[in-house]
Structure formats: C-alpha cells, structure tokens
Amino acid sequence: MKQEQIRNFSIIAHIDHGKSTLADRIMELTGTTNDREAKNQLLDDLAVEQSHGITVKSKTVQNLYKADNGNTYQYNLIDTPGHVDFSYEVSKSLAASEGALLLVDATQGIQAQTVANYRLAKQNHLTIIPVINKIDSTIADVPKVEQQIRNLDKEFTDMTILKISAKNGLGIHDVLEAIYQRIPAPCGEKQQPLKALIFDSLFDPFKGIIAYVRIYDGIITKHTTLMLMANEQHFSANELGVFTPSMVPVNELYPGEVGFIMTGLKEPHLVRIGDTLTNYSVPTNQPIQGYEPVQSMVFAGFYPKNNDYNKLKLAIEKLALNDSSFQFNLETSTALGPGFRCGFLGILHLQIIRERLEKEYGLEVLTTSPNVTYQVHVKGQQQQDVLVVNNPVNFPYFSLIEDVEEPYVQAEITTPNDSLGAIMKLAEKHKGIFQTMKNEADLVTLIYNMPLSEIAYDFFSHLKSASHGYATMNTVFIGYQLADVVKVEIHINYAKVDALSFVLHREDAQIMTQALVHKLKVTVPKKLYPMPVQAIIEGKVIARIDIPPLRKNAAVNGEQRSISKKQALLRRQSANKRLEAHSDVTLTQEVFNSILELD
Ligand code: GTP
DSSP: OOOOGEEEEEEEEEEEEEEHHHHHHHHTTTTSOOOOHHHHHHOOSHHHHHHHTTTOOOOOOOOOOHHHHTTTTEEEOOOOOOOOGGHHHHHHHHHTOOOOEEEEEETTOHHHHHHHHHHHHHHHHHHEEEEOOOOTTTTHHHHHHHHHHHHHHHGGGGSSEEBBBBBTTTTTHHHHHHHEEEEOOOOOOOTTTOOEEEEEEEEETTEEEEEEEEEEEOOOEEEEEEEEETTEEEEEEEEEEEEEEEEEEESEEEOOEEEEEEEEOOOOOGGGOOOEESSSSSOOSSSSOOOOOOOOOEEEEEESSSHHHHHHHHHHHHHHHOOOEEEEEEEEEEEEEEEEEEESSSSSHHHHHHHHHHHHHOOOOOOOOOOEEEEETTTTTTTEEEEEEEEEEEGGGGGEEEEEEEEEEEEEEEEEEGGGGHHHHHHHHTTOOOEEEEEEEEEEEEEEEHHHHHHHSSHHHHHHHHTOOOOEEEEEEEEEEEEOOOEEEEEEEEEEEEEGGGEEEHHHHHHHHHHHHHHHHHHHHOOOEEEEEEEEETTTTEEEEEEOOSOHHHHOOOOSSSSSHHHHHHHHHHHHHHHTSOOOOOHHHHHHHHHHHHO
C-alpha cells in the first residue's frame, strides 16, 4: 500500500458513548469482519473487559476501504483504553495515530472524559474529527451537543460535524469518507534508518513477546536484526505482520504502517511500551520523543486463599507477562504465610488483576490494604541513600527515621459546573493544593497537586459520587515531596498482625485509627474469649477496642458464683488468651477492607 493511502486513527470518547459499536460498524462496512464476528464486539475480547465494560489493552485493526474517489485506503484503527488508570496506554496509542474521531453521545453531550481525551489528542498533534453518535435516540439533543463541540475548540467553529447512529449504521459512510479526506497520510522516509514506536505488547507462551509497532522511518524486513533503544537488546524479526484483526504475516512493514513483530524475547520487562525500535546494524540516532518507563504507583499484598500458593504463583507470572505495568515480588507475612507484593498503575488496575485471577484462573486472593511507595531517609546515612519502601512492614522504626518523602501527582479534574463546590471540597479534604482552573464548554477543569496516597484508593469513587458520575480525572506523577507520615501497627489480642500495618499522615492518625478499631470490632471473626484490638503508633497505643467473645463471658455474667470461682474462670480465660496471643487471628478480606474503606 502506498504511504499516501494509509490512515492511522483512533476513536476517543467518554465511557459508553459508543466507541466499540462504531469500531464494529467500521470493520463491518470495510468487510474486515462478518456479521457473526461483529456481534462479539471484537475489540473487547478479554472477559474482564466485558464485565467492566471498559477497554484495558489497546489493540489495532487494519481495514481496507474502497473510497468514493476510486482509491483503496488502508485504515489502521488503533484502539485506546478508556480509563484514567490506563492514560499512559491512551497516550502511546494516540502517538501511533495521525487522527482521532472524537465521539460524543447526542443524549449526554460532552462529558469529562471527552474533554480529557480530546486534550490528550491535541497534545499528540492529531487531526480531530468530531462525530455525534446516537442520533437515533428519542432523547438525543443534536443541536445542543453540536454547539458544545463548537465551543470546545475554535478549530471546530466552521467544521462539518458528522452525525451518526453507530447502532443502526446511519452516517457511517460519511465517517469513512471523512477519514481519508481530513486525516493526513503518515509521513516518514523509507530510506532513513528504521524508527518504530512500540505502542503495545502481548505475551505468547510459544512465540514470546509480540510487539505492536508503528513505523515512522525505514522499513522492517523479515529476518533483519532489530534493536530496542532503551536497553540495546537485539533480536531477529523472524515473523512480522498486520492485524486484520487476526494476525496475518507480511514480509515487510513500511513507514506509516502499523503491525506486529514476534520478538522471540521471553522476559516481558525487555519490551517496553513507548520504546523505539531500530535497526541493529544501522540504528537511528534519535529515539522517538516522550519515552518514559511505566511505574507501579500502588502496591498491595496478594495472598492465596485455600493454600493455592503454587497455582497463584503460576497465574501471577502469566498475567505479568501480558501486562508490563503489573509487577510482583515474593513476600512472606507471619499472619498470612507466603504471598506476593504486587505493583499496579492504580486501584482499578488492582481490581482488574484480582478479577482476572478469579475469572480466568479460578483463584481467590486476600488483598492487603494498598499503599504507595515511600522514600525514607534513615538517620546517619547519606542523603542519597534512600530506602525505598513499598510494604509498610518494612517501614523503619520511627526513631531511626530522619525524614520521609511521598509521591505527588498533578491531578487534572474535569467536572460539570454544578459539582464544582463539592469537588473542590473533596480535593481539599484529600490535601489537594489548588493550582489553576479553566472553563471548557459547560465543564470546569481544576488542577491540583496532591499526595498520591490520597487519591490512590477510593478518591475516584468519591469524585464520581460528588459529581453524580460526571467528573473525570487524569494524573501525572510530579515527584517526591516531604511528608509527615507514620506507620500504624495493629495488634489483635496482644499480637502484632503484620499484614494489617499501614502508613498514613500523622494529622489523620487519631481519627482514622479510632474509626479503624471500631470497624475491626465487627469485621475480625470473634473467638470464645474477648480480644483487644490496639492501634499503635511510634510505640504508643492510640486507639483500642475490645472484640467481644462469641459466647457470654462466664466470669462476668456468673453473678451467682463465688468470688473464687470467678477468679478461677478468669485465670483460665487469661491462660487461653496468652496461648492464643501469637496466632489464630483469622484475617478475612473484610478485615483488610476495614483499612481500605477508611475515610
Ligand atoms: P466503553 O468501552 O465502556 O468506553 O464503551 P463504548 O464507548 O465502547 O460504548 P459501546 O459501544 O459499548 O456502547 C455503549 C452503549 O451505547 C451500548 O449499549 C450500545 O448499544 C449503545 N449505543 C452505541 N451506539 C449507539 C447508537 O448509535 N444509538 C443508540 N441508541 N445506542 C447506541
């Protein structure tokens, strides 16, 4: 295919505005899929994606479109994930495109994620084609939505805004025509040294890592030796091809094309999304801009229920192979035995991995309360010797700590005007430091700098409820800043339960630990004897409560008994207590949720 007949584009939209339905229609009309396949919404194939209704891994499909002008075009539709936890993948998918269809639901109008995605597309200098979807709906308000789009960007003032129904196929032909007419063909020189962007990857147990690439300059020919620029790893391109959407082998990939390469490499960390691929013998001297490795932001322990440790290990290893942003290390807890410390992009990512373990491998896991990474400076050590702590158990004893730094993010929150007050209150409650604010259509965008720990857990769901589901948020890591944090140890029945340790801001310690012990009182399974629960900070008990025993306490209630009988009973009970003190606390998921659900 001639380069000027290639178009690389993505569809960007707020959740449920019809992205997958439009993608299906495009594949149908270009003859890429038949009706039966189309019914299964090809782009969302993972079971978890279907249950969450969101797209996790970006995928790509090559379609051949016979245009009204007589030419045939190669339309590479690059799918983008839709959720904030995956904005890194969104960005890389967009970097592989020249254009984007900005899809807006005619019944809902511009929503927060529409604005956030539109902004990512602008940052990537894409040509944007606005499209109004669901015009068939009885509650569609097309003129209003059209006006909203025109207000979003001066560029849209005089532009023809396409109006479609992805559901019944209305207007899709116009979309297909607009793609080659408005989106530029990719540039790139085939004589230049090879420069290709890796925008996604997949692990195949037989073939190793499959890299999804977009060629900028040069040609990839079968069997040439290629090199990954980030780590100078090289390999032979034994198999390459394109997605139609199944993988079809080709002998060469040209500038502007999108396809896959079987790298044969078996270690997932070697192939990183955003890296530049070049020719080993004639490398380019300039990698593609904007490469940054993905960093795990949230950590939690995964422990097997039902002694499935080996099965869990295998499953986690497999999942990590297909998801370079999911990391894990072995760890052992005295309370829970052997398990894994896992790193995630955010809390939604954690939930998705947990569900995949359950649905795809039939494994249930206990998840400890999540935490961020702290950088701890220990007294008497050089300033540059930082202890990186991503498990509260390893947080040094308080008297040894010089200071602690925690990760900060810049949060860009887009919300409808009427929730502005509630959102600002929420951000301030979570230690957000206000930066700026601007209006876009009927929406307001607020920028805050915030500790990651404040937004890593359930901030997003609070944001949704404060805005009746309409606000969205994108975050960028901005570095580590000094933090006044303390480690909370939980002792149950006088024994420390290491898996329940967590770190929090000192100013919140009093209120949060009080709330926690009250929750633990109801979530920790009762025993035959009373068990005190203590929250200990820096060696001092700052909150305490007693979990009542399962049965009535004979020593207290036996009013008719003699004093000596009561004393004998109490002695027996306290002997029991000492026996049990170092074991036997049953930790259920509800116990861990008590920490997670603290507000
Ligand atoms: P995410 O992957 O969750 O971001 O969703 P999506 O944007 O891919 O939306 P999807 O295509 O799954 O559509 C969401 C819902 O809107 C589905 O119930 C579709 O049937 C419906 N829908 C999509 N297009 C149209 C349309 O043109 N008209 C009407 N009435 N409904 C539509």
